[in-house]
Amino acid sequence: MSSSRPVLFLVSVDSGCVRADPDAQHVSVMDLGVTRGDGIFETISVCDGRAQALEAHLDRFARSARLLDLPEPDLGLYRQGILEAIEAHDDLPELYIKTVMTRGIEGTGVPTGWVYAAAAADFTRERTEGIRVVTLDRGLRHDVAQTSPWLLQGAKTLSYAINRAALREAERRDADDVIFTSSDGFVLEGPTANVILRKGDTLVTPRTDQGILPGTTQASVFEFAQAEGMKTEYAVIPVADLLSADALWLVSSVRQAVPINRLDGMERAIDVELSAQITSYLLGRRD
Ligand SMILES: Cc1ncc(COP(=O)(O)O)c(C=O)c1O
Incomplete structure (x- = not known):
C-alpha cells in the first residue's frame, strides 16, 4: 500500500x-x-x-x-x-x-x-496465482429477494459486518475468501465479489435475481468474453457445479478477477491464460 x-x-x-x-x-x-x-x-x-x-x-x-x-x-x-x-x-x-x-x-x-x-x-499475486476459497451457507434461500425484500439482499448497504465475519471464518478455515451458497443449495456470490464459472467455452454467473449484487466487473468480463467469441450465461447454479466447472473466479472492482486455486480444501487448476487475458482487459478499461 x-x-x-x-x-x-x-x-x-x-x-x-x-x-x-x-x-x-x-x-x-x-x-x-x-x-x-x-x-x-x-x-x-x-x-x-x-x-x-x-x-x-x-x-x-x-x-x-x-x-x-x-x-x-x-x-x-x-x-x-x-x-x-x-x-x-x-x-x-x-x-x-x-x-x-x-x-x-x-x-x-x-x-x-x-x-x-x-x-x-x-493484487498482482492474487490475480496471477489465485486464492483459496471456502463455500459458506448464507442461511437464506436463493429466492429471498422476492420472498423477503426487507432483508435488502442485493443492495450494497453499509451493513457488511456479516460479510466481514464470513471472511474471518474463511481465515479460520485456512482460506482467503468465501463463496456464499443459498440454504437451498445454489451458488450466490462472495462477500465482496461475484462468482464466474467456466464450462468449456461458456462463462456462467449466478442470476442476479437471487439476492446478490449485479456486478460491474462481472458485466465487463462478460463483455470481454462475448468479444472473444465465448458464450455467457446467467443461471441458477447448483453448488455441485462448482466442482465440475473447468475454472472459477471471484471478480470485483479493485481486486478485479482472481482465479480460485483451492475450493473447500481441494486443489484446483487455474486457467492461467484466460485469467491473464481477463486481467489485462479489466485493467485496460477506460470507462
Ligand atoms: C456483495 C458483493 N457482491 C459483488 C460485488 C462485486 O461488484 P463490483 O464488480 O461491481 O465491484 C461486490 C463488490 O464490492 C460486493 O460487495
Whole structure:
C-alpha cells in the first residue's frame, strides 16, 4: 500500500461537493450510518486516472438508495466528487474510490455523503496465482429477494459486518475468501465479489435475481468474453457445479478477477491464460 494520502470530498445537496481534510472528524456519532449501518456505498476502481464502470456504479448506487427508501442521491454531485478526488489524488496506476451515503443524523432526514480516493493495494499475486476459497451457507434461500425484500439482499448497504465475519471464518478455515451458497443449495456470490464459472467455452454467473449484487466487473468480463467469441450465461447454479466447472473466479472492482486455486480444501487448476487475458482487459478499461 502506498503512503499516499487519501483525498476526501463531502457531498451534500446544500453545500455541493467540498474538499475536506481526510484526517479530521466529519461524521456525527448520531449518524445512522454509524449507529445502524443504515446507508449505501460503492467501491470503484481507478486505473491510470480513469474511474472504471463509473456510470454502472452510479446507477447501482441509486438502485441501492431506492431499495433502502433513501432519498435519491444527486449523482451529478457524486460524479463531480469522484472526478475531483481522482484529479486531486497522487498520480498512481491503481486507486480506489468509495462513495458513501447514509440516512444521516437521526431525526434530520438529511443524508450524509462523501467520496474519497485512496491508493489501491497490490493484487498482482492474487490475480496471477489465485486464492483459496471456502463455500459458506448464507442461511437464506436463493429466492429471498422476492420472498423477503426487507432483508435488502442485493443492495450494497453499509451493513457488511456479516460479510466481514464470513471472511474471518474463511481465515479460520485456512482460506482467503468465501463463496456464499443459498440454504437451498445454489451458488450466490462472495462477500465482496461475484462468482464466474467456466464450462468449456461458456462463462456462467449466478442470476442476479437471487439476492446478490449485479456486478460491474462481472458485466465487463462478460463483455470481454462475448468479444472473444465465448458464450455467457446467467443461471441458477447448483453448488455441485462448482466442482465440475473447468475454472472459477471471484471478480470485483479493485481486486478485479482472481482465479480460485483451492475450493473447500481441494486443489484446483487455474486457467492461467484466460485469467491473464481477463486481467489485462479489466485493467485496460477506460470507462
Ligand atoms: C456483495 C458483493 N457482491 C459483488 C460485488 C462485486 O461488484 P463490483 O464488480 O461491481 O465491484 C461486490 C463488490 O464490492 C460486493 O460487495
